[in-house]
Amino acid sequence: MNKASNAYLQFLQGPGTKMLFEFVKEMPKPVTNVVSIPDLSSLIGPLFFTWIILLLFPVVLKSLVYEKQQKLRIMMKMHGLGDGPYWMISYAYFLAVSLIYMLLFMAVGSIIGLKFFTINDYSIQFVFYFIYMNLQIAAAFLVASMFSNVKACTAIGYILVFGTGLLAENLFRSFIEDASVSRRGIILLQLYPGFSLYRGLYELAQYPLQEKRVGMGWDDLNDNQNGMREVFIIMVIEWFVVLFVAYCIDQVVSSGSGKSPLFFLQRIRKKKLASLRRPSLQRQGSKVSVQMEKSDVSHEIEMVERLVLEQNTSHAIVCDNLKKVYPGRDGNPEKFAVKGLSLALPPGECFGMLGPNGAGKTSFISMMTGLTKPTSGTAYVHGMDIRTQMNDIYTSMGFCPQHDLLWETLTGREHLLFYGRLKNLKGRALMQAVEESLKSVKLFDGGIADKQAGKYSGGMKRRLSVAISLIGDPKVVYMDEPSTGLDPSSRNHLWNVIKTAKQDRAIILTTHSMEEAEVLCDRLGIFVDGRMQCIGNPKELKGRHGGLYVFTMTTSWEHEEKVERIVQKLSPNANKTYRLSGTQKFELPKNEVRIADVFQAVEFAKSRFPVFAWGVVDTTLEDVFVKVAAAAAASSSYDI
Known part of the structure; x- marks a missing residue:
């Protein structure tokens, strides 16, 4: 370059002109940009490491929403797992996974010699990651309450991950480095957990870039130019606030029935209900309903009214004028799903509920299992009110849903071990109960018990659901079409299992199979248009409505x-x-x-x-069913 310049100057000014070349110097650069290869982590770390840490968020979110979408959480709750233990177990599991992830993250960074990890104090790094992991898990619980579909929440989760990183690097970082931006504005932006994470990583990345090459220590938190102290304070406060809000929302909207927003005042309300319970129950069984029902149904209503006045009753289930009304939507009128159902069921009896589709059977089961709240009336299970004591009822209840609610990755044995533990079975008693359950539903031989439930046939899943509902010796069992999808041999075997199981427990069973109803049920009720039309054993119904x-x-x-x-x-x-x-x-x-x-x-x-x-x-039971259903459909023109 010097020779070319001199040649050009001599061409213009003559051969005596010459430019003296003294030395070569690099173009001036800021000192912080002159870094070695290991320091590249400090330049790209805030963005790259933000993405790495945030990738745990959609994993936790997906797991929580999956249990909600598959209704596995409500199944666990129905078998005795309360909200408090569920939150503690899930939270501890996700925290353990997150901490292992972060320890590996720090270990790998230190092993390959990244100054981002080696220069800064390890205790500060660990505390920072620990606090943020807790905040991230709490945020996942909060966001999970807003979703019921796994695919939607997964897509939103990953959009938040990459969107947060890009916004933090291209927008939030410019605010941090711009002295004209107020500190309050930056603090306000850091209320978003993703920006708090980025700010902490940004502060950790600045120390390896300084000339003194000294990492961040606890004493540096007192430096006014260091924003790490603000990050710690914001994340700790948000951790507890978000966790509390998430729990409150979960209690209000979870499990279908939910609770009042002032659920923490529920104990006071329970005491008031307890003091008013007997008089109110007496009023619920109105004489009007008795006069309008048929003789067998009227007799059942009178029995219920007599039972609810007794302080101690031996009946396992007592439903008193139970009603369910779904509010009208999009201009449609209200839907009366259950119109004043009264039923008394002693232990050792299997009660079959027959009815056409849309009659209200599923709504009744949903109220009895806590999925929905009754609009009015109530029911008692061994003296416990379904309105206020559902968590206590779950400890002695079994449930076989209409659709199999199973974990695809767990084996049949693991399902029974899990639900057996929820029923307080331990050690040898648990193993024995699991073995007997597997044998009773023919899932023991051929390695079927140790096969993942996702690989089961429809009939195998149905048998496993029945076994789950009966494990742990529950005193009350609800079965919603338990033999659906079974071949004749498996169905007959399952019927024998249910007949044996009903000896010391009350069972409510819904079915469309008249043969199943005659074989299993001691009494039957035909339910049409939200109302019980007749009650009795199969012979009585055929004699009364057949003839x-x-x-x-x-x-x-x-x-x-x-x-x-x-x-x-x-x-x-x-x-x-x-x-x-x-x-x-x-x-x-x-x-x-x-x-x-x-x-x-x-x-x-x-x-x-x-x-x-x-x-x-x-006359067959099917003829009775068709006749009663047709007559009820033709005359159902009044509601109570």
Whole structure:
């Protein structure tokens, strides 16, 4: 460059002109930018390390929302795991994972010699990471209360991770380094946990870049130019505030039923309810409802009214005028799901609830299991009120939901071990109960017990759900269509398990299988349009609401009138219910017809015209169900 310059000068000014070259010097740069390769971590550390630490946030968030989406948390709660233990166990687990993650993070950085880690005091680094990990877990609990879908929360979580890093590096950092920005403004921005994290990492990164090469120590926190002290104060305060707010929100919105925003005053309310409970229950069983119900239902209501006045009752379940009304939305009217259900169930009885889809069976089960709160009325489980003592009820309750609520990565044995521990089973008693449960539902042989539940067939999952509901000897069990999806052999075996289990506990079972209802249930209730239409054992229901023989005869179409005349002579009150291409079906009152007369009428018909097929059957439970449901649907025009 010097030779080229001299040649040009000599061309312009003559050969005597020359520029003297003395030395070469590098272009001036700030001292802080002259760094060695290990110091690159101090330049890129605040952004890069912010991303590394924040990556734990969507992991914790996804785990919490997954348990909510799959309704695993409410399943754990129904088996005795209270909110307090759940929070402590989950919090301790995530904190342990976070601390291991951060210790490895610090160890790897120190081993490869990054001055970001080696120069700064390790105790300050550990305290900083420890406080932020707690704040991050608390924030995850808070954000989890706003989501019910794993995919949505995961996407939002990662957007927050990368968005926070980019905003902190390109916007927040400029505020920190700009002396014109007020300190209060920076403190206000640091209320966002991600910016507090970045500010702490930024302060740790500045010390390795200084000429004195001395890292940050505890004494440096008193330096007015050091923002680490503010970061510590903000994060500690936010840690406790966010954790408290998250717990309050969780108590209000969790488990479907939730609590009042002033739930911490619930003990005072419980005492008031206890003092008013008996008189209010007496009023709930109104005479109007008794007069409007059928005799069997009226008898059940009267029994409930008598039981709720007794201080001590041996009945396991007593439902007193239980109602559930869902508010109208989008211009639609209110939905009366349960319209004053009264039911008394002693121990050792299996009560079957039959009804068409949308009748209100699931709403009833949801109220009894704490998923939703009753609009009015109440129910008692071994004397405990479902409105105020649901957590106590859970300790002696089992539940088999309509849809299997299982962890995909846990084995069948691990599921039973977990729920057995929630029922206070320990040691040898726990192992024995698990083995017996696995054998009872045929999940013990062939290594099935140690296979992940996600690899089970639908029938295996159903059997595992039944085993979970019965482990730990619960006194009350709710089963929502327990045999759905099972083959005939597995279904019959499961029925034997349930029949054995009901000897010392009360079971409420919903089903659409009339065969299952007759085999398992001591009493049945047909539930239509939110109201109990009839109650009794299967024989009583068939005798009370059946009382008919169903006579069928198939001939050629030109002889249909002759068949009808023969049936009218056989029973004047016979009712024709079906007619198609020569096949006719009649209902014959039992008090008018003898079976011998039916056979004589058939022989007479055969002597007059060809009879292709005929049959006479007693009323089935399915016929009773169809008849009661149709009559109730036709006459349901009033609500209480």
